[in-house]
Amino acid sequence: MKKTTHKVSLLKACNGLLSGALALLGYTSCDSLGETPDEYGTPYAKYEIKGKVTDRDTKAAIEGARIIVKPMQWKSDETFPPQAFDTLQTDKDGNYLYQNEMTVIDRFRVVCEDPSGALKADSATIKMDPQGGEGWYQGSDSQEVDFELKKQEP
Template identity: 35%
Template sequence: MKTFYNRSLNWINYLLGCLLGLLGFSCDSEDISDLPAEYGTPWATYQFKGRALDASNQPINNLRVKAIPSNSDLDIDEIRDTTRTDAEGNFQIEMSYFPTNHFKIVIEDTDGEANGGLFVDKTTQIEIDDSEYKESYGHWFKGKVTREMDIQLEKKE
C-alpha cells in the first residue's frame, strides 16, 4: 500500500511538473510591446506661482487659491492643494501628482469685504505642454513644471 501511495505521488508530481512547465513557456511572448510589471506609479511635481490683482492692478490679499487636476471631477483634499494670497497678492502652490497636462487654478473670495471688496470667483485653465517638464529621471518621475501667472479678478456688483 505504501509503494502504491509513493508511486501515485511521484506520478502526480511528474504530471504537475510537466503541466507547469508547459504553462510557464506558453506565457512567454515575443512581442516587445509587452511591458514588464513594475511597482510604483508615475508622478510629477507642479509649481504654480502668481499674483491676484484687481481691475486697477492692485494686489488682493487673503483670497483662497486651489490647484485642481482637470482630469479629475473630484474636488477633495487628496487631489488639490490650497493656499491663500499674501498682502502683495502673491500665491505659490507646489504639489506632486500623477502626470497630467491640464490643471485648474481656482481663486475664491471667502472673507467678504475684508480684502477691499467682494470679488467674483475665477477659474483659470492651465494647459501644460510635454516640453515644459524638466529634470525628469527614471521611468516614474516625469519632471517638474513651474508656471507663473497674474490673474485679474473683477469686483462683484
C-alpha cells in the same frame, strides 16, 4: 493505497521541479535584457503654479484670497473628485505658490476666490508639460497665473 500515495509524491516532486525551472527562466530572461526591470511604479512629475492676485480697479494686492488647484482628468474637461483639490491662500503681497509631486497630469484648473465676497471669482485652465525627467520621473514644469479680480455686480 500505496500506488496513490506514490503517485501524489511523484506529482509533488514534478510540480516542485517545474516551478523551480520556471522561476530560474524568469530571472534569467530579465537579466538578459541588460537592464534592471521596473516591476512596479507610476510615472510622476513635479508641478509648480504661482502667481499674484490683485484688485482690478485699485491694483492692490489681495491678502488671503483662496486659490483652489484642481487636476483635470486626462483628455477630458472634467476635474477629479473634490478630495483631489488643493487649496491655499495668498500672502500679504497677494502672492501664492503651489508645489506638488504627483502622477502625470497635463492640465490644471486654477480657481481664485475673494473670501470677503466683494470681488468676483475667476479661474484659468493651464497646460503642463513636464520636461527633463528620466525613468518614472517625467520631469518638472512651472506656470505662472495672475488674477485681477473685479467687483461683484449688484
